[in-house]
Amino acid sequence: MDLPDGDACLCGIGVEISNLRRYLDDLETAHQRLALLDAAATRVGTTLDIETTCQELVDLLTPSLADMAAVGIIEEEFTGAPPPPPGFLRLRKTRGSAPPGMEWLLRQMGGPGPYVDVPRGVATRHCLDSGRPWRGNLASDELFQKVTVDPERTKLFRAAGIHSFLIAPLIARGRPVGVILLGRAGASQPFNDDDLVTIQALADRAAISIDSARRYSYEHAMALELQRALLSEPSTPHPAVEVAARYLPAGRSVLVGGDWYDSIPVTQSRTLLVMGDVMGHGFQAAVAMSQYRSLLRTLAASGTSVDKILGEFDRQVTQLGLDRLATCLLAVMDPRAGTCTAASAGHLPPAVLRPDGGIEVLWPPAGPPIGTGLGGYESFTVRMDPGTTLLLYTDGLVERRGTDIDVSVQALQTLSLPTDGPLDDMLDTLLTHLANGAFEDDVAILAARARRP
Template identity: 50%
Template sequence: MMGGPVDREGPVAWEEAAVSTEASPHRHPLSGDLRTVLADPRRLAEEYELLRNVVEGTDAAVSILDTQLRYRYVNPQMARMTGLTVDAHLGRPLTAVLPGVQRPDEVLRKVLADGAPRQLVVSGRTWADSPYGRRVWRATYHRLQDRNGRVIGLVGIGLEISGPRQYVDELERAHQRLTLLDTAATRIGTTADLRTTCTELAEFVVPELADAAGVELRLDEADVRRRAPRGVLRLRRMALALRPDLIPLAQAAAESGQLIDYQPGAAIRQCLETGRPWLRNRITPPEWRAIAAQPELADGYIAAGYHSALVVPLIAEGQVLGSLSLARAGGSAPFSRDDSVVAKELAARAAHGLARAMRFGRDHAMALELQRSLLATPFRDHEDLETAARYLPADDRSLVGGDWYDTLSLSGGRTLLVIGDVMGHGVQAAVAMSHYRSTIRALAQAGLKPHQVLRHADRMVAESGFDRVATCLLALADPHDATITYASAGHLPPLTLAADRRARLIPVPVGPPLGTGLGGYASSTASCPTGGVLLLYTDGLIEHRDEDIDTSLRRLTRLRVDTSGPLQRLIDRTLEFLAPEGTDDIALLAARVECPDADGISSADVEP
């Protein structure tokens, strides 16, 4: 307001100071050359006080070091940052004052040598309390020289960047965790095989998350007879992965497939009983012996130099399937809580794949047992007939199917040979196979011709509402007439292997698969292969991906085997020559019929 008091600390004061400075430039501190300042003690004191206020009032940590990198001065902010008094710094190097902070002194010596300023990022811990587990500073160092140009030391100015750096580190760790988990989704559970899934899990976390990893699962129904004594938890180690340099030290400690008994107090047992992760760092040898399942395992862990362990449960659909155990050794960092979170999430995702593999395994075992129990064991019921058979399930454990073979002794010394393949895989296909087998057996016992057996079987299955079609080939061997009568429901042609080792496909009229209700089957009769073997088979024996079926059949005719030896050996040689891919089941039925020498198609019966 007009006429009011003047605020000497306000803008007017600064304007007056500016005018005063312009009028009398030598009166303001920090102006003029050095000689002028040194010649005026009053100005020198003013300038020193001003500079001192700037250095000691800043939020930056300022320190002056001599040429031996010992502290000669630290400002109050530097003292607050370190948690020590100013006097505790003076005359001492950083390593003595703050042993928890690592500083590259060789870089500072280069500043002393060439005078070029350098910026450093220094990290560690000081004596002061801090919310950050790891403190980080960014500092710039300049060389100091006296009036004569002699190097007298360094000045360092630093600011703490722990907060921003921690934020960036957390973002990076979060990104790494997401990347790790996303990658796991494509590398774990690639098959329906339980052991493969466990191996993929163990090998994925080494070395991404640990130096060693094991997957332990509870025993399934097949291991009932191996249950542990009361009070002991028995698990099966399904997979073990180790850092290469640890293999000689720790491999024998717990091999894959080994049954391990866990006493009360064992780390893995604590994890499974609580359903929560178990974490321990800086484990001593006595502690290892207390938390390991067995003393010999503890010895292996100690020999490998394991210092940290993390165990997380494998839980799917509310059921604890087992555990994922991790360990770190040597110079690897201890496990953190973030590691525990990542391992827990990884285990949760992997557990669903393991549960799926377990279900597939149970279905496979059930179907395989059913299938094998229903397959007829070839026998030599008539002196003129010798048979042998083989069933091979697909390599993929989810692909147990409905392939079957059968031999049926009929009146008059005749034998019906049957080979078939139900559409699809799994337990339902095996059940359908049993249905077809029983139907064909009943019809054949009624004295029907092969094409009539197929016609009635097709109609009966279609009318029953059964939705699984099947291909089938019947071969009725009559050694007394020296003939074999064939009928096919969409099946591949039979093969004769002659005594001269030549292979020939037998042309057989082919009707539609069973279960369609279309009918239209025919029988054809041929003479017995003299001194040879008749081979019936399912498509898994010859089919290859991206190959025409005619090409596969031509490859079959190039088969050359000795027909005079045991039929099981002949089947072995056949499988070796064709080298099936293992993507589908295989059924083989070989028959040697002792008949008079004859050849060619003798007659044919066609369904009305």
């Protein structure tokens, strides 16, 4: 531009920066979403509990990617409830997250009860059947009705101010295990393509954790059911001996183990008491426990001495190729003779509660565990005065992290237990003394004493 005096001019330079600003914003958003995907690896699936895993997922998704989120898990077992109608798929309402003032929506979504039966034709079912996410932005009432099973529930979403939905399937090992429902409300932007990609990536990662938790829960329940069925009641002892037992599974972080106990009447007035622990945890350990228990019952019918029973037990387990070692303690109570004869295959020592309240740990010769094929078991006999109680147990009762097991066993001798009254009361008192929160391993206890004449 020429100025009036003709000797000078003015130049202007303009720089358009909107594209640069948009690029920087997109770059920041990409970094945030990568960080979110990275956080999912450490924040989702920290336990093998389904409820906890689903809560971790919705807490990660809100408010970063949605104003509300809810997870439904496909229910394949209908124990205690009628199955869904033909053509319907049952989802168990698991966990949800919403901002203050919107929690009521989570409580009312899907109707009353813990389940919702999903028919074909709704968006949730489409996601599960196709394995692809579904998105409904700035939804009309007609579109809302594709999300909910009950068209009347469209009013709930409107009342909460939700305007957009995104539903992502949870796919693990090629099979749907559940679904995530996300909503945006108020001033939040509708879901875009980047949202869809990020949420589906998070869903894929979370699905593996949820499926692992579900498989764990199923195996844990199966093993626990098998173990409880086998240990519901020990065999009826000789009428001259009274017996009480307890089995307590460990906390959630530990699988069911292979603990077992038994009481088997043998010749004359004698009763064979058994306490064993198959090494390992889970369903396979429970199955192995059932095999060992059955085999030992067969061997006990011979009426031979406890050391010879253990020797034959070890030999047959080795020959059969059962690949799990087990510790085992056998004790024969003979009320008529007033004695107890025991032998150990690597198991913790028994204890006796004397009539005066004193507790003594008995240290038998320790033989090798069952399944090693080494044999070489020895028995020992102690006097059992009238009113004396014999205690057999597995390591879960006394084992404490950071404490030597022998020290923990010796600590039994410092307990004060009732000597009169039912054996069940005595076991309850014992567990109360030793329980400090959940036990770290499964606990099995067997108490026996001669009946009073």
